[in-house]
Amino acid sequence: MTWVLLRGLMREQRHWGSFTSQFIQAHPHERVITLDFAGNGALYQQASATSIGAMVEQAREQMRQLQVEGNINLLAISLGAMVAVAWAERYPDELQRMILINTSLAPHNPFYQRLRPANYPAIIATMLSGSQRQREQLILRLTSHQSDTAHAERLLDDWVHYAQQYPIRRRNILRQLFAAMRYRAPAQAPQVPLLMLAGAKDALVNPQCSTTLARRWQTELRVHPDAGHDLPLDDAAWVIQQTLE
Template sequence: MTTWVLLRGLMRESRHWGDFPAHFQQAVGAERVLCLDFPGNGQLHAEHSLTTVATMADHCHRQLQVQGVAGPVHVLAVSLGAMVALAWADRYPDDLQRMVLINTSVAPHNPFYHRLRPANYPALITTMLFGSSEQRERLILRITSNLQTAEQVKAIIKRWTAYAQEKPISVDNILRQLLAAMRFRAPPYSDKVPLLLLAGEQDKLVNAACSRKLAGLWHCPLHLHPTAGHDLPLDDAGWVIQQVVNWQVDINFAPALPPENQ
């Protein structure tokens, strides 16, 4: 049974995937798609957010048991969720079979000014800590998405604001999640879990140079969307899905390597 686990990023929850999981499941032929929330977000908004990416990975490992998933699973993850996927693969390699990481960045391989573009610092600090739910969501959409029309923007902000009001994330939990992302250091990469990187060339939050650097270091495929931003599944869900479908075909039909010393 093929199960895909979807992981969102900072301050995001399962509902922010929209209808992406249903389209994704049909396209990749998965028996199950499981969207997990991190403590402090979504269904777990009343809990304290974890302050390390490693403990977030532990949370994901436990959730497989809670959800009755035997594994190994495939993971598609965005931003902070992608950091968690890397830690998860390092701590519990038998849990994961494949990973697709979107617009991620990690120390020590990527400099801080690429991991979070400095132009966003003032607005992020002011709005995240002191803004209303609608102001936060409006800012998040502005810096993470490029391809929305005015009508779409209005509908998305209304929907996201409702999520934030129904299951609010506290300022304390925002800071805890930021701390976890800042403290994370990438573990040594092992090719035991095949990896695909996707990134938006016009990401206003994280420089696409981060994904380029990681692809070179880890010798894994990278596909760049020429116009999309940080929230690639929002900006062009069809493109993301097609890259994963193509990658699955490449892996499944890759020629077997000849035995050594034969």
């Protein structure tokens, strides 16, 4: 059995941080793989896909190169969760189960819940003219409750280092946004066992998105009372416990 971990918009596999090693310790008999989408991380020089379907095919090609075919569990957050849903829609026989974290999907969720309007000005200004550190500070503030902790500066130093080593191009940010905006999820739940997780204090995406999806797809939703959008960062142990259960 193989676990595949998929990150979200503008993030790469190193943004899982210590979560990956904790996850591996909790699943000692299973292979754990973290992937980057084209345009992110080690693949930063590639052009990002402009559709979620293309991201699925890129991920599957990476899995073929790693000689993994089928018997896959997906743990996916945000944009990565869109890719997981599209993967399950196209190739359900390849997947054993999925855990989706803080995702939002058109047409089930309205745009003003998928990205809170209060964040629009800061996101636009920072992405267009902000420094790398300002961009990472904004991402941390919007996605996690770690921004007010003693750990924040060290975390930001790591993230800025990632951005300097593998700088994401603005056109790739736009291509990923375009892919997310144009994706339309199926009306019915994927034909793969599914669990949804959400942070009740998500400042980026309204957790109502997960509630709506869980109700329409008649699937289980577990909500962390204090976590934000990057739930694995805010409470890695809680997320890992859900995967074990």
